[in-house]
Amino acid sequence: MVTLETILSHTADHLVLVVLTLIISICISMPLAFGSLYNKRFGYVVIKFANLAQAVPSFAVVAIVVPLMGIGFYPAVVAILLRALLPIIKNTYIGLSTVDPSMLDYADGIGLNEWQILRYVRLPNAYPAIFAGIKFAFILINSIAILTAYIGSGGLGELIFQGLVAFNNEKILAGAIPAILIAIAFDIIFTRIEKKLTPQYRK
Template sequence: MVVLETVINATWEHIVLVYTTLFVSIIVSIPLAFGAVYSKKLEFVIMKFANLVQAVPSFAVVAIMVPFLGIGFTPAVVAIMLRALLPIIKNTYIGLSNIDPALIDYAEGVGLSQWQIHRYIRLPNAYPAMFAGIKFAGILANSIAVLTAFIGSGGLGEIIFQGLIGYNTSTLLAGAIPAIMLAILIDTTFTILEKKVTPGHSSE
């Protein structure tokens, strides 16, 4: 039987790991998506790299961190981030580029700067696709965070693997159920945030 305090501590470690990684992934991905919109060469490099990392099995990405970064929290963040980049970059890029060129021409014609066009036209247009990518990346990060327990990241993965190794169903469920609930929380949180910031939802 797993002590409740152990589950709570592991859940907190898991939440910190997942949300830290997701925050870093968003900070890295969105500027790259903007860069891809304005440079075909940059788009080719970014998408190729993101697709390549995505094609590598998750466990292999986690394992390859050890020779380079050792074990612990930081290698786990890097491993999860590499897997979470593609859905955010790709969806944000699609949202930013899927806009009527005439609208951009009109905005430039009335004197809007490139920053204002990004802020008031491109970015709001990209919100639905971008948030879909973030939610997918968050759920992906949550699942890979379980695997990173192998490299000392802590979190719910440790409890899950203890349950698997010991053929202990109660221990396994003590780690798996909070992980499932966290996945639902991530999806719900960003769905609410999307509705708050997306034009047209505020009046509903």
């Protein structure tokens, strides 16, 4: 029997892993997307690298990280990061670069500088695309965090793998159900934040 204390402990470990990885993903992806907006050559390199990392199967990414960094929590963070960067980078870049040109012309005409245009025009109109990227990245992070339990990251994946090895459905469900609930909860949270920030929702 899987105790509630065991489930809560593994859920807490899982949350630490996915939330930390998501924060790092956003902190890395946003500057790269902003840089890509103003430097096409830099953007080409960034998108190519992100596409390459995304094309590699998740298990292969984990397998590559282990010989380089070993096993444990931090190698798992790196493995997940390599898969989570592309959606945020790509969606942020698309959101920032596809703003209505007439709005940019108007902002320039009233004397806003590049930073002000980015802050007051590009970002508010890019929020739907940005949040779509973040939500998709979180789905990847949450699912790959299960897989990285195989290399010692802990969390809900550990319960699932233990259940698979022992043919114990109770353990499998004890790991899978909280992971599903976490995915649903974070999708709701991000949607509510998006509605508070996006101009059309505030009207």
